[in-house]
Amino acid sequence: MSRYSIFSLVRNALSYHENWQRAWRSPDPKPAYDVVIIGAGGHGLATAYYLAKEHGITNVAVLEKGWLGGGNTARNTTIVRSNYLWDEAAHLFEKSMKLWEGLSQELNYNLMFSQRGVYNLGHNLQDMRDIHRRVNANRLNGIDSEVVYADELARRVPYLNTSPAARYPILGASFQQRAGVARHDAVAWGFARAADAAGVDIIQNCEVTGFHQDNGRVVGVETNRGRIGAGKVGIVVAGNSGVLAEMAGFRLPVESHPLQALVSEPVKPILDTVIMSNAVHGYVSQSDKGELVIGAGIDSYIGYGQRGSLNIIEGTLAAVKELFPVFSRMRMLRHWGGTVDTCPDATPIIGKTPVDNLFINCGWGTGGFKATPGSGWVFAHTLARGEPHPLNAPFSLERYTTGYLIDEHGAAGVAH
Numbered sequence: 001m002s003r004y005s006i007f008s009l010v011r012n013a014l015s016y017h018e019n020w021q022r023a024w025r026s027p028d029p030k031p032a033y034d035v036v037i038i039g040a041g042g043h044g045l046a047t048a049y050y051l052a053k054e055h056g057i058t059n060v061a062v063l064e065k066g067w068l069g070g071g072n073t074a075r076n077t078t079i080v081r082s083n084y085l086w087d088e089a090a091h092l093f094e095k096s097m098k099l100w101e102g103l104s105q106e107l108n109y110n111l112m113f114s115q116r117g118v119y120n121l122g123h124n125l126q127d128m129r130d131i132h133r134r135v136n137a138n139r140l141n142g143i144d145s146e147v148v149y150a151d152e153l154a155r156r157v158p159y160l161n162t163s164p165a166a167r168y169p170i171l172g173a174s175f176q177q178r179a180g181v182a183r184h185d186a187v188a189w190g191f192a193r194a195a196d197a198a199g200v201d202i203i204q205n206c207e208v209t210g211f212h213q214d215n216g217r218v219v220g221v222e223t224n225r226g227r228i229g230a231g232k233v234g235i236v237v238a239g240n241s242g243v244l245a246e247m248a249g250f251r252l253p254v255e256s257h258p259l260q261a262l263v264s265e266p267v268k269p270i271l272d273t274v275i276m277s278n279a280v281h282g283y284v285s286q287s288d289k290g291e292l293v294i295g296a297g298i299d300s301y302i303g304y305g306q307r308g309s310l311n312i313i314e315g316t317l318a319a320v321k322e323l324f325p326v327f328s329r330m331r332m333l334r335h336w337g338g339t340v341d342t343c344p345d346a347t348p349i350i351g352k353t354p355v356d357n358l359f360i361n362c363g364w365g366t367g368g369f370k371a372t373p374g375s376g377w378v379f380a381h382t383l384a385r386g387e388p389h390p391l392n393a394p395f396s397l398e399r400y401t402t403g404y405l406i407d408e409h410g411a412a413g414v415a416h
Contacts, residue, residue, distance in 0.1 A: 046376020
């Protein structure tokens with residue numbers, strides 16, 4: 001290291017980072033924007049980035065009531081996959097997967113995207129029939145997927161309990177090699193820096209308290225920092241979507257639930273993939289720091305809490321011990337909860353609302369993180385053109401009146 005580099009490092013350390021260049025600006029809101037996006041999580045920031053990159057729309061504000069990436073983006077378990085059953089969902093998540101595969105290079109930001117593979121376990125004959133069905137559907141859609149049986153699974157994941165005497169015997173699994181994990185904070189930071197560099201205003205601590213409408217057309221939003229005019233508005237607020245919809249005068253078919261996760265004390269590398277099980281309702285991977293990242297299902301009650309309940313924690317840890325008895329004496333370091341909005345058919349709503357020029361992206365339930373770049377890409381198209389892209393056209397709000405649902409409960413049954 002050169003003498004100048006050492007001096008620069010010491011100088012910045014002594015300044016408590018005050019002289020470091022900021023990754024994005026903290027501007028005051030302008031009186032009006034072409035597009036206002038409510039919610040500075042991964043999906044909202046990705047939308048702003050793709051509005052600038054793909055459509056040349058840079059007069060954009062992203063409003064966040066708290067701090068950037070402080071909602072569900074920071075409260076998930078980072079799993080990325082695209083092995084969904086129905087064509088509509090598979091195409092949307094596969095678009096997202098393809099964006100993930102080049103995203104670190106595109107944003108010039110290390111997202112720690114690791115394609116370590118995801119196994120979805122089968123514990124009985126019906127599970128295996130469903131696994132074969134989904135694997136075949138994936139292959140027909142050009143998505144990598146394979147069936148792995150218990151003997152091969154025991155070889156690939158040696159600490160997994162594949163004994164026939166187990167309480168929930170493992171008969172096999174589906175496996176997507178291209179699936180994996182990414183660093184959730186880095187995703188928000190990477191999109192924020194890139195959007196800011198394109199001219200997007202990211203405004204934190206700016207809570208939306210109402211909508212201004214003129215003859216059924218949105219013309220702006222009211223915030224705790226004053227009124228902001230808008231040509232178009234996009235709502236991307238995860239668990240609080242129903243609250244914003246009510247402010248705008250319409251109702252969404254969503255329920256908000258707490259969703260919990262935990263991490264253990266760090267240990268040496270022991271698990272180089274992601275293991276998920278619908279039957280025992282738990283899943284686990286290992287972070288680069290050595291922590292076991294453990295996911296649970298949603299709490300059954302409706303609410304906006306970010307803490308969750310003890311019975312879910314106990315059940316999830318019991319489930320993970322069924323899969324990996326070797327983990328039974330490990331200590332948990334911390335746990336957290338997010339607020340997810342779930343739709344009746346376990347797939348999102350991305351498109352128009354009953355209010356002109358007001359658009360919504362919500363209802364991702366427990367699987368929104370994996371869709372982050374794809375969601376932003378199609379929602380940016382929808383905002384820019386005023387019409388959905390063919391990839392998100394099936395996910396309109398109107399499907400709940402036409403009955404054309406996309407039921408992905410089988411592929412999205414475990415929180416992930």
